[in-house]
Amino acid sequence: MKREDKKTTIEKNIEGSTRRDFLKKTGSLSVAGLAGVATLMTGTKDAQARVTWAEWFQTNYRLMTEEEKREAIERLEKRYSEEYGKKVTVDGRPAQKNVLFGYALNIQKCIGCRRCVKACVKENNQSRHDPEIEWIRVIRMEKGKFSAEDMDKGYPSDYGIQVGGNAYKNAGVVLEGQHYYQPERVPEKDAFYFPIQCMQCEKPPCVKVCPVRTTYREPDGIVVIDYNWCIGCRMCMGACPYWARRFNWGEPNLPKEEMNPDTHYLGNRPRMKGVVEKCTFCLQRTRKGRYTACVEVCPVGARKFGNLLDPESEVRRILERKRVFRLRVDLNTFPKFFYFID
Amino acid sequence: MGEESKKELTLSVSAPSGTSKEDHASRRTFIKNLAIAGAVIGTNALVAKKVASVVLEKDPQRAYLEDVLPGDRVMMAREYVVMTDEEKKRLVKTLIENYKKRLG
Numbered sequence: 001m002k003r004e005d006k007k008t009t010i011e012k013n014i015e016g017s018t019r020r021d022f023l024k025k026t027g028s029l030s031v032a033g034l035a036g037v038a039t040l041m042t043g044t045k046d047a048q049a050r051v052t053w054a055e056w057f058q059t060n061y062r063l064m065t066e067e068e069k070r071e072a073i074e075r076l077e078k079r080y081s082e083e084y085g086k087k088v089t090v091d092g093r094p095a096q097k098n099v100l101f102g103y104a105l106n107i108q109k110c111i112g113c114r115r116c117v118k119a120c121v122k123e124n125n126q127s128r129h130d131p132e133i134e135w136i137r138v139i140r141m142e143k144g145k146f147s148a149e150d151m152d153k154g155y156p157s158d159y160g161i162q163v164g165g166n167a168y169k170n171a172g173v174v175l176e177g178q179h180y181y182q183p184e185r186v187p188e189k190d191a192f193y194f195p196i197q198c199m200q201c202e203k204p205p206c207v208k209v210c211p212v213r214t215t216y217r218e219p220d221g222i223v224v225i226d227y228n229w230c231i232g233c234r235m236c237m238g239a240c241p242y243w244a245r246r247f248n249w250g251e252p253n254l255p256k257e258e259m260n261p262d263t264h265y266l267g268n269r270p271r272m273k274g275v276v277e278k279c280t281f282c283l284q285r286t287r288k289g290r291y292t293a294c295v296e297v298c299p300v301g302a303r304k305f306g307n308l309l310d311p312e313s314e315v316r317r318i319l320e321r322k323r324v325f326r327l328r329v330d331l332n333t334f335p336k337f338f339y340f341i342d
Numbered sequence: 343m344g345e346e347s348k349k350e351l352t353l354s355v356s357a358p359s360g361t362s363k364e365d366h367a368s369r370r371t372f373i374k375n376l377a378i379a380g381a382v383i384g385t386n387a388l389v390a391k392k393v394a395s396v397v398l399e400k401d402p403q404r405a406y407l408e409d410v411l412p413g414d415r416v417m418m419a420r421e422y423v424v425m426t427d428e429e430k431k432r433l434v435k436t437l438i439e440n441y442k443k444r445l446g
């Protein structure tokens with residue numbers, strides 16, 4: 001009887017201590033786990049470590065109060081300044097009133113020099129290698145031809161449709177592998193050049209599909225991305241009919257000395273791995289009344305930019321006087337990027 | 343006989359405490375198993391994530407080109423139709439009206 005009682009008491013003690021131990025262990029494990037997560041989330045660099053937590057928990061930029069926006073911008077300025085070893089400014093300037101940006105490109109004048117591509121990369125802090133990200137593509141295309149010799153070749157079918165040879169050879173055939181063409185001189189004979197970038201659609205399909213509403217259209221017509229809110233699902237990339245969006249497959253490589261310190265929160269501030277980016281009509285410049293980098297650098301003046309609400313702007317004049325066409329009008333995206341011919 | 347009845351008595355008295363002990367033991371075992379299962383699943387997930395990140399990691403440049411280049415052909419395999427004056431006027435009007443509607 002005594003033995004049994006003793007056993008029960010000991011077991012009771014063991015039982016009690018086990019529960020206590022278990023709770024203790026669970027508590028310690030939870031703390032260790034949280035510490036581990038914290039270590040994983042925070043960066044190794046001082047500046048990064050200080051702001052990552054706050055950045056992690058910040059909300060969608062559109063939903064932030066003015067105070068929250070200011071704090072977010074200050075955090076980024078501090079981190080970027082320490083990371084890149086120079087004074088970096090992050091602008092949060094909103095869209096100007098009574099401005100709707102539009103762009104026009106003279107397809108006849110473009111000589112395919114790709115200076116716009118390089119200027120864009122430099123201005124917008126795009127990754128320089130692995131991957132080399134470019135927001136503007138310039139495609140080399142075959143010119144259409146008219147040959148009088150071919151006029152009699154071919155014959156009309158029963159329905160009056162030309163069969164066989166034709167005097168006119170259609171333009172618009174993409175030459176093989178011409179995205180990164182490297183000719184000795186431009187423009188080349190029998191080729192014309194077709195630059196493509198974000199069309200800043202009035203009804204952007206990319207905005208419609210974004211599940212977290214990180215990409216949206218600003219009042220001045222520019223479609224922007226809050227990189228901190230982007231989850232990298234690539235839905236917008238699938239929806240964009242112009243192939244204008246780029247995904248950061250790796251950690252972007254932006255050398256410190258090449259970093260443009262004049263940035264905007266919704267524009268050219270350095271991006272991170274796993275987020276989407278695209279042309280923003282250089283809003284860090286255009287919202288201050290400057291031209292985009294590509295317009296400024298174009299040596300032949302093929303690129304024009306302006307306010308579609310202003311009847312005196314270059315874009316409106318082009319729309320009134322030139323022969324204009326747009327890409328993929330069939331989709332009713334209402335692109336605000338126009339191609340024109342003199 | 344007297345000894346046996348004592349033992350029986352002892353057993354019958356200690357029976358309820360034995361049941362409670364079993365209850366505790368099974369709860370303890372369950373929690374222990376749960377903790378072990380959690381740890382195993384967590385470890386497996388971490389290992390799988392690490393392996394996947396090493397094995398499935400795409401070459402960023404190649405992945406980027408796979409994203410971009412198919413677009414060239416699709417974009418160019420289209421007919422581009424010059425807008426009529428009427429279309430241009432209507433477009434400008436629509437854009438201005440949209441702007442006013444959005445911003446009052």
